[in-house]
Amino acid sequence: MNDDGSIALKTGYRQKLWPDVSARDWADYRWQLANRLHGAADLSRLLGLGGSEFQPFERCISKYRWAVTPYYLSLIEEENLLSDPIGRQFIPDPREITVKSQLSSADPLHEHNYSPVKGLIHRYRDRALILAWPSCSCYCRHCNRKRTWKQPESVPAKKEAWRAIFHYIKEHTEIREILLSGGDPLLMPLDRLESILKKLKDIKNVKVLRIGTRLPVVLPMAITHKLCRMLSRYRPLWLNTHFNHPREITHQARQACERLQEAGIPVSNQSVLLKGINDDISIMKDLCCRLQEIMVRPYYLFHCDFVQGTDHFRTKIQKGIDIIDKMWGHTGGMCIPNYVVDLPAGLGKARVMPPHMAKLSESMALFKTFEGKTVKLLFR
Ligand code: SF4
CATH class of the missing domain: 3.20.20.70 (Aldolase class I)
Structure with missing residues (x-):
């Protein structure tokens, strides 16, 4: 953790994939955009998967594209790529095309x-x-x-x-x-x-x-x-x-x-x-x-x-x-x-x-406090 309360960057992926990048380039958004990982070849390399193991991921990105900046990738813990809470936000998941709820649609908000x-x-x-x-x-x-x-x-x-x-x-x-x-x-x-x-x-x-x-x-x-x-x-x-x-x-x-x-x-x-x-x-x-x-x-x-x-x-x-x-x-x-x-x-x-108010009438209000107590207020 940094002194200001922010969390120190994990540098695992940075060192692994971009060992020679200068601090100046790393801090330049144009370098970050030019070096985004995207497409099937990058994903296959990142996951270390090929052939039939990679096919579900390939099917997934043929429907829903993927890309990640080196910076955001560097926030994940290398050993937990697929379960890491940051990794899961950008690593394609085959369930995107296999799990289908009846409630869901492409444009639910119309x-x-x-x-x-x-x-x-x-x-x-x-x-x-x-x-x-x-x-x-x-x-x-x-x-x-x-x-x-x-x-x-x-x-x-x-x-x-x-x-x-x-x-x-x-x-x-x-x-x-x-x-x-x-x-x-x-x-x-x-x-x-x-x-x-x-x-x-x-x-x-x-x-x-x-x-x-x-x-x-x-x-x-x-x-x-x-x-x-x-x-x-x-x-x-x-x-x-x-x-x-x-x-x-x-x-x-x-x-x-x-x-x-x-x-x-x-x-x-x-x-x-x-x-x-x-x-x-x-x-x-x-x-x-x-x-x-x-x-x-x-x-x-x-x-x-x-x-x-x-x-x-x-x-x-x-x-x-x-x-x-x-x-x-x-x-x-x-x-x-x-x-x-x-x-x-x-x-x-x-x-x-x-809800913190369980009941309200002309004469009383019934509340639940944040500590779970019940409080009745009588108005007359
Ligand atoms: S949530 Fe926002 S940043 Fe993320 S893919 Fe959608 S539009 Fe882009």
């Missing part, structure tokens, strides 16, 4: 139905989401937009598509908040991202911008001072990232969040509850407390969406309720995320918090 123009989703009245960039630096196996992963990586939207998006937002004056999502919008070339932010900012009804990105977790060196300075020109701008496990909070990740905060950009976190990765009270509590220590607000804990190819990650809803219940009162409210289920068919997010 984003397609809420897309009036290509690349824009308008589900909630006062805010809209833009699929701003089609690719990611790492492909998270639990991603709820796996259906959009294309082979090879998709091409970014053309100018005409952007024109239609801006036009729609201008016409719909009820939209006051825009979320740039993807893919990872911060992978966009800086000048292009800036011109999009500028155009959005120039639309009168757009009051707030938000960016969803996993770069602070999987490629923190891409959160450069230059990027942060540019983003700071478009405040109020909020950034949501996606830490799922305390081991992801490294020195580099902390510094990336700090650069954003110093530029006046608040950073919040949205985790996904994942079986065998973070569905455990001590791991979730540790994650949320460490996030608070690096000034990142644990904002949402999502129940894993009912997306095809992610069934093996899904826990029971009760598991999430129990975790939040055990955190309540035992750690500060700032450390406790809202546990939510994004309901299928685009019915919206539902907050699923453990």
Whole structure:
């Protein structure tokens, strides 16, 4: 552990796969992107599998692509590649194509139905989401937009598509908040991202911008001072990232969040509850407390969406309720995320918090305290 509370990087894979890389190259996001592992040959080498043993993995990546940055790979413990909580987030798992729940579908949130123009989703009245960039630096196996992963990586939207998006937002004056999502919008070339932010900012009804990105977790060196300075020109701008496990909070990740905060950009976190990765009270509590220590607000804990190819990650809803219940009162409210289920068919997010009030009437309220005591309040 580092002095600042962040976790020291494991260097096993770095030494094994890139023994000669300089510290300077390692810290350069362009080197990281150019040296991503991807494709069947890289995966076969990484797993040390070939022939019939590798076939299930090959079938899996022919449907759902894979890639990982050297940095994120270096966070896993070599001996536990397939069971490591970080490894499991990016190593393809044959169950992605063999386990099929009746509840799951490719687009359970019906984003397609809420897309009036290509690349824009308008589900909630006062805010809209833009699929701003089609690719990611790492492909998270639990991603709820796996259906959009294309082979090879998709091409970014053309100018005409952007024109239609801006036009729609201008016409719909009820939209006051825009979320740039993807893919990872911060992978966009800086000048292009800036011109999009500028155009959005120039639309009168757009009051707030938000960016969803996993770069602070999987490629923190891409959160450069230059990027942060540019983003700071478009405040109020909020950034949501996606830490799922305390081991992801490294020195580099902390510094990336700090650069954003110093530029006046608040950073919040949205985790996904994942079986065998973070569905455990001590791991979730540790994650949320460490996030608070690096000034990142644990904002949402999502129940894993009912997306095809992610069934093996899904826990029971009760598991999430129990975790939040055990955190309540035992750690500060700032450390406790809202546990939510994004309901299928685009019915919206539902907050699923453990109930602390068992009964309420005109004359009394019955509570359960965090220590399990029952308290009755009489109003008259
Ligand atoms: S970074 Fe986000 S969009 Fe990209 S694969 Fe991961 S969860 Fe999906």
